Amino acid sequence: MEAIAKAHTNIALIKYWGKRDETLFLPMNSSLSITLDRFYTTTAVQFCSCLNKDVFLLNGQIASEAETMKIVAFLDHVRNIAGKNMYAIVNSVNKVPTAAGFASSASGFAALAAAATKAIGMDTDNKTLSQIARQGSGSACRSIYGGYVEWQKGEEVDGSDSFAKPISDKQDWNLSVLSCLVASNEKKVLSREGMKRTVETSPFYKGWLDTVEKDLVQAKRAIAERDFEMLGTVVEANALKMHATTLGANPPFMYWQSATLEVMEHVQQLRTSGIEAYFTIDAGPNVKVICHQKDEQAVLEHLATLPSVQNVYLCHPGPGISYLPDTATENGSKLFYKTYHQSNCENKTSHT
Structure with missing residues (x-):
């Protein structure tokens, strides 16, 4: 159960500023953005019943506890929706320059949402994927789509009508x-x-x-x-x-x-x-x-x-979510990814 997804960062033209619900990441106002071509995050997710916890690799290194807890909380949300209780290895490579003013959380959680839902066996359309990504980072819901994107604030208390939608493709106005x-x-x-x-x-x-x-x-x-x-x-x-x-x-x-x-x-x-x-x-x-x-x-x-x-x-305006073959993991972290997974599976098998 593995999937790899790529998502690009975006910038808001009409800003999202303020939440009406901190838990569900529901905004006080609607917003509008451009998804950009240059900066992106590639994330591989593999769920396996032999793992006893989630593991998060960021740019080839085990992530900090604080970073890992954010990923765990998001995966808990995906597991709850899918009705499945398996842990995962998340291997994320971030091609967004540090502190350059681009929110890497947008591309990061959009890629994670796409890879995690596919890896766990969910068949999601982009609207649903946008709703899921929103609960990792509000602006991530916009990175599901390419070009010019509107995030509708919605009115429902459960957030069911708060999601992004494309309003113009990337090649329409470059x-x-x-x-x-x-x-x-x-x-x-x-x-x-x-x-x-x-x-x-x-x-x-x-x-x-x-x-x-x-x-x-x-x-x-x-x-x-x-x-x-x-x-x-x-x-x-x-x-x-x-x-x-x-x-x-x-x-x-x-x-x-x-x-x-x-x-x-x-x-x-x-x-x-x-x-x-x-x-x-x-x-x-x-x-x-x-x-x-x-x-x-x-x-x-x-x-x-x-x-x-x-x-x-x-x-320039860039594309929305894409899914990649399992040979696409960058920075050599694929080796650690497979080694860690194999080691944990073997260890569990040897104790049963």
Whole structure:
């Protein structure tokens, strides 16, 4: 019972900020994202009755206890749905640069959801897979699909109507996304804590909820009409509003650094000079810049000249979930994967 799946990371154009249910990962608002081609996670899952616990390998190494517990909790959810009680070896290779501003949890849990459900024998459609992935990481539900994706917040208390759906394929509008790495240190306020604090204490949060659905409608219209100026304008404004809510939290906090502001100002200067480019920022200091493909090299060269920019990663709209043959495991960890599995099976057999 083994399966290998590959999922790509995504960036939110219209942000998901705040949960109405912390356990089920149900969002306060709907969101919209682009799945990206450059960064991804490949995950192999094998369930076996001879194992006495779950084992998690990350990039060829046994993962920490904290990382493993997150995977165990997610596998418990899959086991509960499938009605089967077997442990698994999870072998995950993450091709997302550390602290580059791309949430590897999105690609990670999307790939895990796809591989685990297939390995345990479930026959899931993408809608169901999106619902399952959501309970590992909210944004993972969007990485099930490629291109432009909407995550519907839903209304039901059980989360049955909260899932992602594609709104435009990756080749329909092949924009460019440049991620500017300006800081690689761990942020002081993690996204989950930041959301919770903002929802509970920020007087600005109501304004966010009053306008975010309108932003979503405008962004979807812009994508349908291929109106880049409309899309860029609403995406930039939406990011600024999200970050404004954190300033009203108690205690207040800010994800930006001085370098963040420098990149934002530079992008606005590019527009003044005639190059269409817009920024967006997730819960961190690093800035994503969106532009037409014809302008991507010019934008990249301009951003790379800034002293505060450590690196610039160029991406385009990417694909959704895919399943790979069992020869696809990377970094030589396949050897450990099989050795560990064989050893545990043999040990159990020798004791029975």
